[in-house]
Amino acid sequence: DWTMGAYREEAIAKIRAQVGDAKVICGLSGGVDSSVAAVLIHEAIGDQLTCVFVDHGLLRKGEAEEVVKMFRDNYNMPLIHADEQDLFLGELDGQSDPETKRKIIGKLFIDVFQKHAGEVGGAKFLAQGTLYPDVIESVSFSGGPSVTIKSHHNVGGLPEKMGLKLVEPLRELFKDEVRALGRELGLPASFIGRHPFPGPGLAIRCPGEITRPKLEILREADAVYIDQIRKHGLYDDIWQAFVAILPVRTVGVMGDGRTYDFACALRAVTSVDGMTADYYPFSHEFLGETATRIINEVPGINRVTYDITSKPPGTIEWE
Ligand code: XMP
Numbered sequence: 534d535w536t537m538g539a540y541r542e543e544a545i546a547k548i549r550a551q552v553g554d555a556k557v558i559c560g561l562s563g564g565v566d567s568s569v570a571a572v573l574i575h576e577a578i579g580d581q582l583t584c585v586f587v588d589h590g591l592l593r594k595g596e597a598e599e600v601v602k603m604f605r606d607n608y609n610m611p612l613i614h615a616d617e618q619d620l621f622l623g624e625l626d627g628q629s630d631p632e633t634k635r636k637i638i639g640k641l642f643i644d645v646f647q648k649h650a651g652e653v654g655g656a657k658f659l660a661q662g663t664l665y666p667d668v669i670e671s672v673s674f675s676g677g678p679s680v681t682i683k684s685h686h687n688v689g690g691l692p693e694k695m696g697l698k699l700v701e702p703l704r705e706l707f708k709d710e711v712r713a714l715g716r717e718l719g720l721p722a723s724f725i726g727r728h729p730f731p732g733p734g735l736a737i738r739c740p741g742e743i744t745r746p747k748l749e750i751l752r753e754a755d756a757v758y759i760d761q762i763r764k765h766g767l768y769d770d771i772w773q774a775f776v777a778i779l780p781v782r783t784v785g786v787m788g789d790g791r792t793y794d795f796a797c798a799l800r801a802v803t804s805v806d807g808m809t810a811d812y813y814p815f816s817h818e819f820l821g822e823t824a825t826r827i828i829n830e831v832p833g834i835n836r837v838t839y840d841i842t843s844k845p846p847g848t849i850e851w852e
Contacts, residue, residue, distance in 0.1 A: 537710075537717040541573070544702045548577035552658050557700060558650050559660035560642065561586040561612070563600035564730045566662030566703060569715040573702055574660050575610050576718070582660070583611040583653045587645050589638065590618030590745075591734030594752040603724060611653075617645055622745065629741045629780075631852035638733045643695050650697055660700040665707055666807050707806045728773045729807065737852040741780030747795070750833040751778040754797050757830055761823045762801070771813050774801035776827075777840075777851045785835035787828075794835035799823065802849055810844040 559571045561584040575582050584604065588597045601614050624637050650656035703711055708729070715725045735751055736743055755776040762768050777798045785792040799820075801813035824837035840847075 537713045540710075540714060541576075541717055544573055545577040548574055548700060548702055551700060552578060552581065554581065555657040556650075556653055556655065557582045557658040557660050558646060558653060558656045558697075559584045559700075560646060561600070561604070562662070562730065562732055563592075563596055564662065565708075565715060565720075565725060565727055566664055566711055566729075568604075568662070568720060568724060569711050569718065570660055570662035570701075570703055571604075571610070572608065572718045572720060573714070574700065575608065580611065583613060583649070583656070585613045585615055585646060585649045587615045587617055587642065589621035589641070589734060590748070591621065591638075591736045591743075593730070593735070594756040596730075603721070607721065613649055613652075615645055615649065617641070620645070622743065625736065625743050627742060631737070631740070634736050634743070634852065635733055638736060642732070647695055647697065657698060658700045659695070659697040660702070662711075663701045663704050664711060665705055668704060670808070709805065726769060728768075728771070728775075731850060737850045738775055738777040739780075740777065740851050746833070747778050750795060750831060751776060751797075753831045754778070754827050754834055757827050758799055758823060761819070761826065765819060767813075767815075767819075770803070771801050772804040772807070772810065773849060774799075774813070776800070778834075779838075783836045787835065792835045794833050796836040796838060797827070797834050798838045798840045798851070800840045800849070800851075802844070804844075804849070807849065808844075810849050812841045812843055815839070 557574060557578065559567065559574060559582060561567050561571055563586065571582070571584050586597070586600060597614070601612065604610070604612050621638065621641055624641060625634060628634050628637060646659055650659070706714070712725050731737060735748055739747055739751060758776050759774065762771065762774055777800060779796045779798060781796055782793050783796050785794065801815065802810035803813055804810035820839055827834055827837050
């Protein structure tokens with residue numbers, strides 16, 4: 534791709550000019566954005582870059598292993614796998630307000646990055662895969678005057694107090710452009726095609742209080758749902774799909790017994806850039822089969838609903 538080839542060269546020159554010979558750490562989430570940012574920055578400055586993959590206990594089933602393996606197998610760059618589950622889940626304990634949860638997570642990310650910046654010999658920069666829609670959505674909604682809808686954990690005035698300067702080489706790009714850049718950089722196709730996954734992870738798919746047992750149920754249900762989507766060949770038609778576990782238990786019958794378990798909502802949307810979205814029109818057969826599988830295979834869930842809200846008025850995530 535000619536355009537992305539030129540963009541790549543320009544971005545590399547800009548990164549070199551910005552960081553000089555300083556060390557940089559890059560927050561790697563396993564999503565396309567931060568992966569593309571990491572590979573691009575690594576091309577620009579080589580071993581001045583260390584990636585930090587933070588396991589905040591809010592990842593999907595098998596995700597930490599998958600991401601770390603993909604980077605260790607394909608790229609020769611220093612990578613720290615930071616297991617911070619107790620820290621994040623401890624601080625989130627008992628919190629149910631969406632913005633409070635996001636702020637706690639944002640602050641802890643900074644703390645963790647700062648700790649590792651010290652460890653790698655005084656990194657001066659923090660790199661992130663912030664995209665253009667992240668930038669505008671944190672500031673205003675539909676062009677209106679500064680109505681904050683969500684504080685994206687990775688956007689905002691945090692770096693001032695943290696003493697690390699930001700490197701955000703994707704700040705002018707939309708998702709489809711980041712994917713084109715990823716192809717240009719030779720990232721594996723399976724990685725480029727991954728659905729977006731938000732920095733705060735499962736926290737914003739678990740409305741109300743976050744508990745370890747709820748997260749475990751959510752992980753299992755999400756894995757079944759994504760497996761269904763893949764088996765039916767729908768993964769690439771969908772922008773993003775996930776399960777949210779609802780903060781409510783409902784009554785059911787299974788076998789000859791009464792159940793009292795959590796309800797969950799399936800979400801799937803189509804979108805071009807995440808700014809607007811339509812719910813995905815699954816067939817009733819698909820929905821019925823998926824509900825049956827989740828209820829049979831995931832202890833703790835006895836009711837499945839499908840979220841048919843588009844964006845706007847809904848957002849893609851539940852918080
Ligand atoms: P919403 O829910 O605002 O999501 O319609 C739009 C897109 O952004 C993702 N998202 C985030 N990504 N940090 C991220 O890196 C965040 O705090 C965050 N919040 C939402 C969401 O998954 C969707 O793709």
